[in-house]
Amino acid sequence: MRRVLPALGLAGALLATLVTTGAAGPASAHGSGDRPSRSSAEPLVIAHRGASGYRPEHTLEAFRLAIRMGADYIEPDLVATRDGVLxxxxxxxxxxxxxxxxxxxFLGRKATKTIDGVSVTGWFTEDFTLTELKTLRAKERLPLVxxxxxxxxxxFEVPTLQEVVDLARSEGRRLGRTVGIYPETKHPTYFQSIGLPLEEPLVDLLRRNRLTGRKAPVIVQSFETANLRKLDKMTDVRLAQLLDAAGKPYDFVVSGDPRTYQDLAKAANLKWISTYADGVGTNKNLLVPRDAGGKLLAPTTVVRDAHRVGLVVHAWTFRAENQFLPTDFRLGADPNARGDLTAEYELFYGLGLDGVFADQPDTAVAARAGLPD
Structure with a gap:
């Protein structure tokens, strides 16, 4: 049985409603049975776009700070430039x-495009060469928060994926530990449609950096399924299917597949996911739903069901500010003030999660340190 945290107020009461069953169930057929079984090791801390609670996201400084705070993996979202650089x-x-x-x-580069069925106006990376993009400077995405x-x-500049890999390695050597990368392919169907597929340059970069085996410190994730199934045939690194609490993968929209993310979180479809992926990255609300007022409801069985077919479960996104927390863990009325994020970690760690995506990775590391042996 997965270890469960001692009852801690509401978190303990919610955990008590979760039905646990001893055995983990059969392993997935993905990778011809060579996928390592679930480990009893402590859950991973994945720095969501770096230490984005403290530095502008997706900058080398955000990634560096996250590593120094103890993150196991740093997570860059990947898009392509006009000259095909990630x-x-x-x-x-x-x-x-x-x-x-x-x-x-660059005023003349402003454009309106349809991205995954949605009209978007602005400036797009695929209209800039890497040299041009490097002249831009990053800024905070949530300035009011x-x-x-x-x-x-x-x-700070916009970093390339190669620069992120180099940083993870150099900081890891300095600290005497391995730091993994957890890249997400963004809008793969769209980029494929404009002749800038993400999969080939990603796999090529991983090969050049000798990040090719199942034990490599790499996990590739996506909200779409077709590109992960393609990647499963191209590389042996681990893959994670992202699952939102609403909507459906855009490749399903294009292909006419009626399944939604909530459908994919059901036991039968988790088994299907296990044929091409090693884990799922789930919206927290798929694991512990909230009511219309933001109050927590009883946990679902998604973690248990995923583990039964050999999938690890990583949940997103853990953020300290009240507006991102369930009402149960908010402190005061200011939406931008910090709430009781530790209580949220205690609840979700207690479900048996294998990892968390965190904007403030130091908080996830600290909460993990408080887990019982």
Whole structure:
């Protein structure tokens, strides 16, 4: 049986409602049975876009700080430049994360495009060469929520994936430990449609850096399924299927597949996911839903069901500010003030999670240190 934290108020009461069953069930057929079984090791701390609670996201400084705070993995979202270089940005539309809108030389690049069925206006990485993109400077994406982060606006470049890999290795050597990378392919169907597929340059980069085996400190994730199934045939690194609490993968929209993310979180579809992926990265609300007022409801069986078919479960996103927490763990009325994030970690760690995506990775490391042996 997975270890469960001692009852701690509401977290303990919620955990008590979760039905646990001893055996983990059969292993997945993915990888011809060569996938390592679930480990009893402590859960991973994955720095969500770096230490994005303290520095502008997807900058080398955010990733460096996250590593020094004890993160096991750093997570860059990947989009492509016009010349096919993978860079770390939350979206290919970059007006919210760089100073591009203030750069008069690029005013003519502003465009309106349809990305995954949604009309988006702004500036897009695929319209810039890497050299041009490197002239831009990053800025805080949530300035009203994290005003202290804005003091770093204009200081940092947009990093390439290679620079993120180099940083993970250099910082890992300095600290005497391995630091993994957990890249997400953003809008793969869209990038495929414009002749800039993400999979080939990603696999090529991993090969050049000798990050190719199942034990390599790499996990590749995506909200779409088709590109993960393609990657499963191209590389042996571990893969994670992202599952949101609403909507459906965009490749399902294109192909006419009626299944939603909530459908994919059901036991039968988790078994299907295990044929091409090693884990799932789930919205927290798929694991512990909230009611209309933001109050926590009883946990679901997603963690148990995923473990039964050999999938690890990593949940996202853990953020300290009240507005991102369930009402049960908010402190005071200020939506941007910090709430009781430790209580949320205690609840989710107690479900038997294998990892968490955190904007403030130091908080996840500290909460993990308090787990019982």
């Amino acid at each position: 860079v770390a940005r939350h979206e290919n539309e970059i007006s919210g994360t760089t100073d591009v809108a203030t750069r008069t030389e 994290r005003p202290t982060n804005t003091t770093f606006d204009g200081r």
